[in-house]
Amino acid sequence: MxxxxxxxxxxxxxxxxxxxxxxxxxxxxxxxxxxxxxxxxxxxLSYDRYNTRHDRIYRVLQTFRSVEKGQKITSPVAEDYQVWGCAPVGPALLADFPQVKEVVQFMSPVSLLLEYGDKRIQQENLICIDSTAFKVFSWKLLEGNPQTALVAPNSIVLTHTVAEKFFGHNNALGKTLRVDNEDLFTVTGVVADVPANSQITFNGLISMSTARNWREDDFKYWGYVDFYTYFLLKDHAEIAGMTAEIPAFLKRHNSEDPGYTIAFERMDDAYLNSKATRQPGPVGSxxxxxxxxxxxxxxxxxxxxxxxxxxxxxxxxxxxxxxxxxxxxxxxxxxxxxxxxxxxxxxxxxxxxxxxxxxxxxxxxxxxxxxxxxxxxxxxxxxxxxxxxxxxxxxxxxxxxxxxxxxxxxxxxxxxxxxxxxxxxxxxxxxxxxxxxxxxxxxxxxxxxxxxxxxFLNNHDLGFTKDQMLVLNFEGDAQVRKNIESIKKTIADQPGVLSVAASRAVPGEFLPNAGTDSQRPDGQMENNGPLIYEIDFDFIPCLQIPLVAGRNFSREYLTDSTQAMVINEAAAKLYGYRHPADAIGKKFAQWGREGKIIGVVKDFNFRSLHTAVEPLTLRYGMPNSLNRIVVAIKAGHIASSIEAIKKTWKTVAPQRPFLYHFLDQSFNEQYxxxxxxxxxxxxxxxxxxxxxxxxxxxxxxxxxxxxxxxxxxxxxxxxxxxxxxxxxxxxxxxxxxxxxxxxxxxxxxxxxxxxxxxxxxxxxxxxxxxxxxxxxxxxxxxxxxxxxxxxxxxxxxxxxxxx
Structure with a gap:
């Protein structure tokens, strides 16, 4: 049939x-x-599932909220948490919770100039990480010992792709790389390229002991934020018991900051189901x-x-x-x-x-x-x-x-x-x-x-000029920082260049929060954590950011570099000012600097249009805090100007590769x-x-x-x-x-x-x-x-x- x-x-x-x-x-x-x-x-759905113990890996979410003395604080919502947090929480977890088998912390990615022989590459996405990384994550080490590869200071583990750039198919173990024309790093391992379905990505791993030598004090403060904390539970351990003990844990370790709290999130939820901000990598929907x-x-x-x-x-x-x-x-x-x-x-x-x-x-x-x-x-x-x-x-x-x-x-x-x-x-x-x-x-x-x-996103008025803006990335090179003003002047003299400025970051890039005390209309000081731009005298006029009250930083006022701050309209509202002009002349204290607010800029979209404009402070950045040079170029002169600037760069900064991108392109990458x-x-x-x-x-x-x-x-x-x-x-x-x-x-x-x-x-x-x-x-x-x-x-x- x-x-x-x-x-x-x-x-x-x-x-x-x-x-x-x-x-x-x-x-x-x-x-x-x-x-x-x-x-x-x-x-x-497979993101991070390549980790064999992904079902037992959790990460610490942290909140940093400003709380006035005597003020009652509500429980944080999911959006209040961020993955990016402080360093002391990691060792404290390992010490207090027997359920935790291993803790691994890593810092925000950095870009370093790596040099081997005649090969000089500005390598992006290098992270400082604990030596326990290979005990928690299933990253395959092709060369080296996973127990010792990330222990000694100035140790670096390269991905297979990066190792091939420098050493070809030769053994990379034990080779020495010159870093930023100063330090010498020893290659202690080669790791297989991270799978495409990984939220944590990198081109190289630097031992955390190296970072401790750079900035040891940052590892001690509960208020300093630059670390991601992950931990591995022991077999059959339950996260619910740890969650219930969080209040007691915080009381023991950080009772002086009522605005600080933590939560735990499964690694399986990190890519698709997390509402926390400051993620270590891409997120899905x-x-x-x-x-x-x-x-x-x-x-x-x-x-x-x-x-x-x-x-x-x-x-x-x-x-x-x-x-x-x-x-x-x-x-x-x-x-x-x-x-x-x-x-x-x-x-x-x-x-x-x-x-x-x-x-x-x-x-x-x-x-x-x-x-x-x-x-x-x-x-x-x-x-x-x-x-x-x-x-x-x-x-x-x-x-x-x-x-x-x-x-x-x-x-x-x-x-x-x-x-x-x-x-x-x-x-x-x-x-x-x-x-x-x-x-x-x-x-x-x-x-x-x-x-x-x-x-609409591409054509929306962002409140600043991003077209024909060339961004030179020198990643904090010491020689460039030392001669920043003369380098700017040399670039400004090239044909087709309209103006030149320097800053720590440009719109679309990462900005830190800064604990800032500012005077309210009633004269009392209020603490908040607005974002911060560190810029030079020319940044605001170069990007044509409109001022709605007060004035810009000026070389004519000697105190502007040490005792002045400019804020945006959102920051003025945060501190209680209905009219931006009312904030002019008010006192502030921020990151060891005290002075007065001299200007208020119109709110501009320095981040993706997915989010509303956040409170922002702009202050003069000393040369040792600058990383970018912004060059405004005349329309129709882009190619010739780039070529002229490139030749100039080889003269003024021969130790640094000429790396550049256009501001509009990098900003649009957010979408x-x-x-x-x-x-x-x-x-x-x-x-x-x-x-x-x-x-x-x-x-x-x-x-x-x-x-x-x-x-x-x-x-x-x-x-x-x-x-x-x-x-x-x-x-x-x-x-x-x-x-x-x-x-x-x-x-x-x-x-x-x-x-x-x-x-x-x-x-x-x-x-x-x-x-x-x-x-x-x-x-x-x-x-x-x-x-x-x-x-x-x-x-x-x-x-x-x-x-």
């Missing part, structure tokens, strides 16, 4: 090649999208994961709906087959199994093509998502199992209703020729078309909103993940509308064939091609219009949730939906007209010759 079913299924596929092609292509694309999305989701899963299901459902629609629409063609077989005694259950098997067979063909299509599409999807998916997954048994489940599920989902529908035909009606599809069945097909286009239009409108928001999200959404939206139109094309073709005699009669009676197109197409266009009406509120609901992630966002305008509706109607019209026009142009003699 099974062999007989296969033979009939094969005959039907070959007999109706056009409809079989539409079904197979639709299911192929739908299944391929599901596989691609599943691979992307799997990659996102669980809401995006859910959204892409929904999109995968939507696309597959649209493809299955195509199959159901075409199968039920073609019921008249198979009605006699069903009637004859029922008359011969075939049971309805047997017929259902036959039709279901046909569906599964089509699904199997589609699955085979889907694997090939997915393999070919993987580089494109990797480029759009910014996430590298390992191609080896195609040779895994896990993928084979999931493909089998997907094939079976798709076949059953697509075929169960047509199988039930076709098996219910009454042989007496069919064989007498009086069988006609019921209005209920026709209504179902219409409902399915509406369902398809509702989902497709929602995706298209959502994509339009995403790109509108991205365009890279949003851009990837928009690119993926647009890809899957286009595929969804394509599959929906594929089904509409098949239905239009079938409808035109069924009504060919009606069309012939209309033509004989004088109807034009336009009249025929309207006759056939109006019903379909009405369905698309209904889908548009349903899709609009659905899209608004979903996209408003997505836009909540942005502090600065567009409003969803009617124009987006007008554009989407026009596009959907145009696509549907073109799809329908292709076959309708063809039917309208057919000679009526051919369609009426049998009447």
């Amino acid at each position: 099974f062999r007989h079913f296969l033979l009939i299924a094969r005959r039907n596929l070959l007999k109706r090649k056009f409809y079989s092609f539409i079904n197979i292509i639709g299911l192929t694309i739908g299944m391929s999208c599901c596989v691609l999305i599943a691979l992307y989701v799997q990659h996102q 669980m809401s995006n994961i859910y959204l892409f899963c929904c999109i995968g299901v939507i696309i597959l459902v649209i493809a299955c709906v195509n199959f159901m629609n075409l199968s039920t629409a073609r019921s008249l063609e198979r009605a006699k087959e069903v009637g004859v077989r029922k008359a011969l005694g075939v049971q309805p259950s047997t017929l259902r199994w036959q039709f279901l098997l046909e569906s599964i067979l089509i699904s199997m063909l589609a699955a085979t093509l889907a694997v090939v299509l997915t393999k070919l599409s993987l580089p494109l999807v990797s480029a759009l998502s910014g996430k590298e998916v390992d191609p080896k997954v195609f040779f895994s048994g896990q993928l084979a199992l999931w493909m089998f489940i997907l094939t079976l599920t798709t076949g059953i989902l697509a075929g169960v209703y047509p199988a039930w529908f076709l098996s219910r035909f009454k042989p007496t009606e069919v064989l007498k020729g009086v069988f006609r599809p019921s209005h209920r069945n026709i209504s179902l097909r219409k409902a399915l078309v509406i369902f398809q286009f509702t989902l497709s239009i929602t995706l298209i409108a959502g994509t339009a909103i995403v790109y509108t928001e991205l365009k 890279e993940s949003d851009q990837h999200f928009g690119d993926l959404l647009s890809l899957f939206s286009c595929l969804a509308i394509f599959i929906a139109c594929l089904g509409l094309f098949g239905l239009a073709t079938f409808t035109a064939q069924q009504r060919i005699k009606e069309i012939g009669i209309h033509k004989v009676l004088g109807a034009s091609v336009y009249d025929i197109v309207v006759l056939i197409g109006k019903d379909f266009m009405l369905l698309v219009l209904i889908a548009i009406v349903i899709a609009i509120p659905l899209c608004v609901l979903v996209m408003n949730q997505w836009l909540k992630d942005f502090a600065y966002r567009v409003s969803i305008s009617p124009g987006i939906f007008i554009f989407t509706a026009a596009l959907a109607l145009l696509i549907a019209l073109v799809t329908i007209s292709w076959q309708t026009v063809r039917a309208a142009l057919t000679n009526p003699v051919r369609s009426l010759k049998n009447e």
Whole structure:
């Protein structure tokens, strides 16, 4: 019987090649999208799971809040915590909690100039880390001893890629690197490159004892922030017991700071589920994961709906087959199994093509998502199992209703020729078309909103000038710092240069918080922790940041370099000033410096537009705190100016590589993940509308064939091609219009949730939906007209010759 079913299924596929092609292509694309999305989701969910003990690794979250004496403080919310914290908490955890097996701490990444022989590379992303790193994290050491590699001062472990840059394929162990033209580091190990699905990334590991030699005092203070703390629980230890003891732990170690508290977070939650700030690496979005899963299901459902629609629409063609077989005694259950098997067979063909299509599409999807998916997954048994489940599920989902529908035909009606599809069945097909286009239009409108928001982000007035701004990165080189003013002047003398400034950081880069006491309107001093920019006299005018009150730092006032501070409007409000001018002349104390506020700048977006402008203080940075030189270049002189500055740099700082980037490019990198999200959404939206139109094309073709005699009669009676197109197409266009009406509120609901992630966002305008509706109607019209026009142009003699 099974062999007989296969033979009939094969005959039907070959007999109706056009409809079989539409079904197979639709299911192929739908299944391929599901596989691609599943691979992307799997990659996102696999972050940090390469650590063999990831289920027992936790990290310490910390809060640093200002609390006035006698003030009651509420419990912190998830957003109050940050991963970046102080050093003393690590040793204290190990001493107080028997549940803790190992503690590892590492510092913020640094960029150092590494030199070996004639090779000089400014190496980014080097982290100082405890010697217990290899006991907690599953980083594979290719050379060296994991027990001792990070113990001695001035020890460095390089990644395999970085080691090859300096030493080629030779053994790197024991080699000496010159660092920042001063220190000598010994290579004590080579570690395999960190997997792509790791939140903690690095190009090299420096022993923490090296950092202690640099700045030992920073390891003693609970208020100094520059460390990430992770710990490994012992087997069978429970984190709940540690959490319950946190109040007592804080009372023993840091009772003098009521604004400080800690919490513990699983490493498994760090990438997708953490709301803490100051993360050590990239973070994903669980809401995006859910959204892409929904999109995968939507696309597959649209493809299955195509199959159901075409199968039920073609019921008249198979009605006699069903009637004859029922008359011969075939049971309805047997017929259902036959039709279901046909569906599964089509699904199997589609699955085979889907694997090939997915393999070919993987580089494109990797480029759009910014996430590298390992191609080896195609040779895994896990993928084979999931493909089998997907094939079976798709076949059953697509075929169960047509199988039930076709098996219910009454042989007496069919064989007498009086069988006609019921209005209920026709209504179902219409409902399915509406369902398809509702989902497709929602995706298209959502994509339009995403790109509108991205365009808004790129064009939003940030409050400073970022175009034609060249940033020279000298990473605190001592010689550059010593001669910073003369270097600035030499660069400023080059053709095409408008102005030059220096600072510790530039917009878009990391900024520290600074404990700052400032005078309130009532004269009392209030402590807060605003962000801090350390800049020179020329920074504010170079970036054209507007002043709303007071003045900028000036060389004419000797005290400006030691006793002056400029704040932004948000900081003025933080300290209680409704009008920025009221803050001028008020006292402040910050990081060992006391003086008065001399100016207030307009709020400018020095961070991503995902967040609102935070309170900011700007103070004169002594040369030993500067890391960047900003050069404003005239439009049209970029290439020549860069070349001139490069030649100058070799003269004024021969010990330092010429490293530069443009401020607008680096600032826009903050929206890279949003851009990837928009690119993926647009890809899957286009595929969804394509599959929906594929089904509409098949239905239009079938409808035109069924009504060919009606069309012939209309033509004989004088109807034009336009009249025929309207006759056939109006019903379909009405369905698309209904889908548009349903899709609009659905899209608004979903996209408003997505836009909540942005502090600065567009409003969803009617124009987006007008554009989407026009596009959907145009696509549907073109799809329908292709076959309708063809039917309208057919000679009526051919369609009426049998009447």
